[in-house]
Amino acid sequence: MTTATVTGTGGRRVAGRRRSVLSDRAYRGGLAACVLLFVALVGWFVVAIVIQARPAFSTLGFSWIFQKTWDPTHNHFGLLPAILGTLETTAIAMVLAVPIGLGTALSLAYLIPVRLRPPLSTAVELLAAVPSVVYGLWGLIALAPIWRSTVEPFLSSVLGWTSLFNGPNSGNGLLLAGCILFVMVLPTMVAISRDVLAVVPVEQVEGAMALGATRWQTLRKVVLRDARTGILGAFTLATGRALGETVAVALVIGNSPYLAHSLKSTAVTIPALIVNSFGEATGTFRSALFGAALVLLVIGMVVNSVARLLVRRTARTGVASVAVA
Amino acid sequence: MSTLVLDASTDPILERRRRVQSAATASLARRKLASRVALGVCWLALAIAVVPLVAVIAYVVTKGLPAWSSDFFVHSTVPEGVPGGGIFNAIAGTLVIGAVATGATVPFGVACGLFLAESEGRLAAAVRFVADVMTGMPSITVGIFGYIAIVLTTGSYSGLAGAFAIGIIMLPIVTRAAETAIRGVPVTVSEAGFALGARRSTVARRVVLPTALPGVITGVLLAIARGVGETAPLLFTIFGSQYLEWNPTQPMDAIPFVVYTNSSQPYPDLVQIAWGAALLLVAAVLVLNIGSRLLAAWLRRERA
Amino acid sequence: MTIDPEVATGGGTVTADPRTTGAQSTDTVMRLEDVTVRFGGRPAVRDVSFDVRTDAITALIGPSGSGKTTLLRALNRMHDNTRSASVTGSVRLGETDVYASSTDATLVRSRVGMVFQRPNPFPTMSIYENAVAGLRFNGIRKKSLLDEAAESALVAAALWDSVRDRLKAHASTLSGGEQQRLCIARALAVEPEVLLMDEPTSALDPVATSRIEELVGELKSRVTIVIVTHNMQQAQRVSDDCAFLLMAADRCGELVEFGPTDVLFTHPRDTRTLDYVNGRFG
Numbered sequence: 001m002t003t004a005t006v007t008g009t010g011g012r013r014v015a016g017r018r019r020s021v022l023s024d025r026a027y028r029g030g031l032a033a034c035v036l037l038f039v040a041l042v043g044w045f046v047v048a049i050v051i052q053a054r055p056a057f058s059t060l061g062f063s064w065i066f067q068k069t070w071d072p073t074h075n076h077f078g079l080l081p082a083i084l085g086t087l088e089t090t091a092i093a094m095v096l097a098v099p100i101g102l103g104t105a106l107s108l109a110y111l112i113p114v115r116l117r118p119p120l121s122t123a124v125e126l127l128a129a130v131p132s133v134v135y136g137l138w139g140l141i142a143l144a145p146i147w148r149s150t151v152e153p154f155l156s157s158v159l160g161w162t163s164l165f166n167g168p169n170s171g172n173g174l175l176l177a178g179c180i181l182f183v184m185v186l187p188t189m190v191a192i193s194r195d196v197l198a199v200v201p202v203e204q205v206e207g208a209m210a211l212g213a214t215r216w217q218t219l220r221k222v223v224l225r226d227a228r229t230g231i232l233g234a235f236t237l238a239t240g241r242a243l244g245e246t247v248a249v250a251l252v253i254g255n256s257p258y259l260a261h262s263l264k265s266t267a268v269t270i271p272a273l274i275v276n277s278f279g280e281a282t283g284t285f286r287s288a289l290f291g292a293a294l295v296l297l298v299i300g301m302v303v304n305s306v307a308r309l310l311v312r313r314t315a316r317t318g319v320a321s322v323a324v325a
Numbered sequence: 326m327s328t329l330v331l332d333a334s335t336d337p338i339l340e341r342r343r344r345v346q347s348a349a350t351a352s353l354a355r356r357k358l359a360s361r362v363a364l365g366v367c368w369l370a371l372a373i374a375v376v377p378l379v380a381v382i383a384y385v386v387t388k389g390l391p392a393w394s395s396d397f398f399v400h401s402t403v404p405e406g407v408p409g410g411g412i413f414n415a416i417a418g419t420l421v422i423g424a425v426a427t428g429a430t431v432p433f434g435v436a437c438g439l440f441l442a443e444s445e446g447r448l449a450a451a452v453r454f455v456a457d458v459m460t461g462m463p464s465i466t467v468g469i470f471g472y473i474a475i476v477l478t479t480g481s482y483s484g485l486a487g488a489f490a491i492g493i494i495m496l497p498i499v500t501r502a503a504e505t506a507i508r509g510v511p512v513t514v515s516e517a518g519f520a521l522g523a524r525r526s527t528v529a530r531r532v533v534l535p536t537a538l539p540g541v542i543t544g545v546l547l548a549i550a551r552g553v554g555e556t557a558p559l560l561f562t563i564f565g566s567q568y569l570e571w572n573p574t575q576p577m578d579a580i581p582f583v584v585y586t587n588s589s590q591p592y593p594d595l596v597q598i599a600w601g602a603a604l605l606l607v608a609a610v611l612v613l614n615i616g617s618r619l620l621a622a623w624l625r626r627e628r629a
Numbered sequence: 630m631t632i633d634p635e636v637a638t639g640g641g642t643v644t645a646d647p648r649t650t651g652a653q654s655t656d657t658v659m660r661l662e663d664v665t666v667r668f669g670g671r672p673a674v675r676d677v678s679f680d681v682r683t684d685a686i687t688a689l690i691g692p693s694g695s696g697k698t699t700l701l702r703a704l705n706r707m708h709d710n711t712r713s714a715s716v717t718g719s720v721r722l723g724e725t726d727v728y729a730s731s732t733d734a735t736l737v738r739s740r741v742g743m744v745f746q747r748p749n750p751f752p753t754m755s756i757y758e759n760a761v762a763g764l765r766f767n768g769i770r771k772k773s774l775l776d777e778a779a780e781s782a783l784v785a786a787a788l789w790d791s792v793r794d795r796l797k798a799h800a801s802t803l804s805g806g807e808q809q810r811l812c813i814a815r816a817l818a819v820e821p822e823v824l825l826m827d828e829p830t831s832a833l834d835p836v837a838t839s840r841i842e843e844l845v846g847e848l849k850s851r852v853t854i855v856i857v858t859h860n861m862q863q864a865q866r867v868s869d870d871c872a873f874l875l876m877a878a879d880r881c882g883e884l885v886e887f888g889p890t891d892v893l894f895t896h897p898r899d900t901r902t903l904d905y906v907n908g909r910f911g
Contacts, residue, residue: 023524023525023526024524024525024526026526027524027525027526027529028440028443028525030436031436031437031439031440031443032440034433034436034437034440035436035437035440035441035448035452037433038433038437038452038456038496038500039452039455041493041496042455042459044470044474045466045467045470045493048470048473048474049466049469049470049473051473052473099370100370100373100374101370101374102370103366103367103368103369103370103371103374104367104370104371104374106367106370107367107368107370107371108371111364111367111368111371112371113712114712122618125614126611126614126615127378127382129547129550129551129554129610129611129614130381130554130607130610131554131555131556131581131606131607131610132554132556133554133556133581133584133585133603133606134381134385134584134603134606134607135381136585136588137385137584137588137599137600137603138380138381138384138385140588140589141384141388141588141596141599141600142380142384142388183377183378183381186374186377186378187378190374201749203745203747203749204749204751204752206707206710206743206745206749207745207749207750207751207812208751208762208766209707209710209735209738210705210707210738210742210743210745210816211738211739211742211762211763211766211767211815211816211819212349212735212736212738212739212763212766212767212819213735213763213766214356214357214359214360214735214766215360215364216356216359216360216363216364217356217360217766219363220363221751221762221765221766222751225751225753225754226752226753228753237461240461241461243463244461244462244463244464244465244466245463246463246464246465246556246557246560247556247557247585251585251588251589271463271465271557274465274469275465275557275560278561290469293465293466293469296463296465296466297462297463297466300461300462300463300466301458301462303461304457304458304461304462305454305458307461308454308457308458308461337781338820338851341778341781341820342820342822344769344774345739345764345767345769345819345820346739346740348767348768348769349735349736349739349767349768350736351768352767352768353733353735353736353768355768356735356768357733357735
């Protein structure tokens, strides 16, 4: 072999070692092929669902997505109840998760004794990894009876003047599903927020305190402001999780495809609707279900893209950050 | 404190100082109260958050442990009313699906991660973004994709379809974890390989990947934990089965599947099994997560 | 209130300092007595006593590990945030006992400001917002007051001319030296009686360093300064009084000697001081 000339850090320009250059190119080409295959897979994912949903769109047009009546036996596939149910359960979950999650994250990052911070933070991250079906089982068996016997009557008596609590105590429904979702996304919201709050540089905190700020003034004007992008990202990720959740909601929401008129009434979300009807669905019905899945897909892509654009700025580096979703 | 400066009464600095101090003292009570209230609210939030989360774990443990018997782990599903039922078939199913999904995902994901770690261009940035977005997609859509891709084309439900769907969920996680782990390998290590005249593929295979291996394993463990816990993708792909089935081309059962289907049954025996399966699932996920953390901590210590 | 020169320098000869006659006072703004700081029971710096002269610059010098920064941070109760820390002895700010239970730490910090080693302007705030941040924290809202204070402080920090047209720009658009001067302005806006400076130039390049040293000399008439520096030449250039700390055998810092700078550097009482200022160690 002739003399080898190594240039730069890539070491690729090696004079005379033609075999080496070819194999390098093959190596890079092989890796690129894998990545393109990955992208193709994602593309197939979207296209496959679009194809299956097409019959519904060509038969029914586009307006069915926003219609109120879901009655498969008469070929009515109004998706509005499911869409609203999805939005309502998620809204309930996030209305609870944001203040409680943020307050908890602040406590974990700044208020609890320093020695307790690592174990409790780990505990929250482990809770975020608990599968959602476990929350669903707990909600159905453990929480629903208490809901029916205690919580719903209490809420009706105290807040019944708003018409939010009309209807029978059925032990399932919109509010219960929303609360289960809240419990489910809480660890995610807390874990990511805590991470973002904890990496605010200590010099910032000290700088504020040295000016005569109280603890809350420091947290509000310096720490929370610094972390606001990351917290928004945590919020969006948690919302994405809540929007797409299937099993935890399907078990307790009652699955009635009508517009909910009170927080106690049964309702349906898009994932729950699909799961419950998929087995027997044929023809246009099935295609409509694929269409519903497509709607969910689009919502999921939008919300997650926004979340990832925000969360990129957090300091959560390393391998663990990618598994939280 | 007093200074001997003669025109103290008109010194603007002293005037400003007096003003600041009087404002500070006047507002002190209000500021301290606000601080105390706000911090109290944070503590309250912590207390409220703790209740349901501890309740979930407590319930799963107290209701699930009684279900754990030797029958539970060794026997397969039996009809309602017959004693001695277990979830061995579900455990087997989860193992098969997990093994197939991991076996397909890890090489593919590591290759993609290697590409991403070595590239800076716009393609790489786009792929990275797509992978990140995919980690948060609703798992039911992934299940539906598995149905379309495998069940419709092969004509039957199977463990393979389930593994496909779980693989789609795991793939972006493994990819990003591999990329992070490979980027963590100091560039001096790979430079040493190149300086010896080795080809890029050799350097990658013999030098970079072995060094990145603990980090990759950390990510793979987390991906497996996420994958085996998912239920919705399985609902459309594996169909479930009462019988022990090791053949991935057949319909089979899985642990999360059991939890879901049994939980809404009116029979207490079956609900009991659901709790036991849920506890097993939680335990498995915790073990994988904790193992992954321990590995990551060991890695940090070794590298420091 | 005048100081007994014997007490101030621990006995020994005192040359008449021309700066202490005339308009310059010999009053004490801050008095330390047997100040000891412990972390988890172990002392980090102990039994420090000296008086800080009003409108003078007092430097804390000594090799690293001698407890200078720990002592400095005890003067504005920054150790309150560290649960394992305890401060004993007495720190008097004018008539106030800084560590009395009836004394509020946030009020102390509005009277004793601090500038840190690395410039730490608030990144989400503009230059103007940074300058008035301290005033806002202390309950001052009126825009006219804030504007006036901001301008005065930025002028005093020699920053006004370069930022007057871009007060709304983010603080991160400033260079390192400018950021540190912004931090100084931010601290000055609160009009503290004492300004603590913890090695304020060690993170800056030589040009920025000399500009800040110049600034510190000019600020003397407005606020008393206590500055920690590991740079002996800086201490000699800038300060009126010096406290030399050294780490003892048990790894706890002690005050070796305190006195007017020129005395300390030319004929100190302690041989350790002599060795240090002659560069024989540290």
